[in-house]
Amino acid sequence: IISTLKHYPGGNVDNLVDAHLAPRDNDMPFEKWMATTGKVYKELIEAGVPTVMTGHTNLTDYQTQQVDGIWPAATFSKELVTKLLREELGFKGVVVTDALTMGGFGGEAGIERTIMSLEAGNDMLLWPDLRYFDELEKRILEGKFDEKILDAAVERIWKLKEEYGIIEGKQVKFEKEDSYFIEAAKEINKK
Secondary structure, X not given: OOOOEEEEOOOOEOOOXXXXXXXXXXXXXXXXXXXOHHHHHHHXXXXXXXXXXXXXXXXXXXXXXXXXXXXXXXXXXXXHHHHHHHXXXXXXXXXXXXXXXXXXXXXXXXXXXXXXXXXXXXXXXXXXXXXXXXXXXXXXXXXXXXXHHHHHHHHHHHHHHHHOOOOOOOOOOOOOOHHHHHHHHXXXXXX
């Protein structure tokens, strides 16, 4: 079991919307996000959190690119995963999506958005529609999907498995237990 920081990007969202049923909008001004929620993500990333889970939530004040007339959720937004999370916040670990069966992901738009999730920089996709595998293989064979994206995801997943001793089947003792991250989050919130 490996803990994950979730649900990125979090923040100022309408709590009346359940991401299991519909996507959530985060309209927090980006400067405020960076000073609050983004700061927590940044400090926990610097502390060594191994995985981050993307949520079916956007960050409209940061985003510049819409998909089908909407601000895409982090689950399938390259701006939020590759640009903000990986490049600006410096996260080098494994990014996993929240469940792709949730209404907040997009229902019938699921197959295309699932491909977009991988292209956005997510490494592991939680519960994709099984048709996704055939579609991804088709695009790879037709040269319509960059295999370097898969290679990078596999490399990050492999590295994580090595760090946790999963590949060799042995337990690994860590200097920083999960409670370290809980205490770090508490300290950040005090500030």
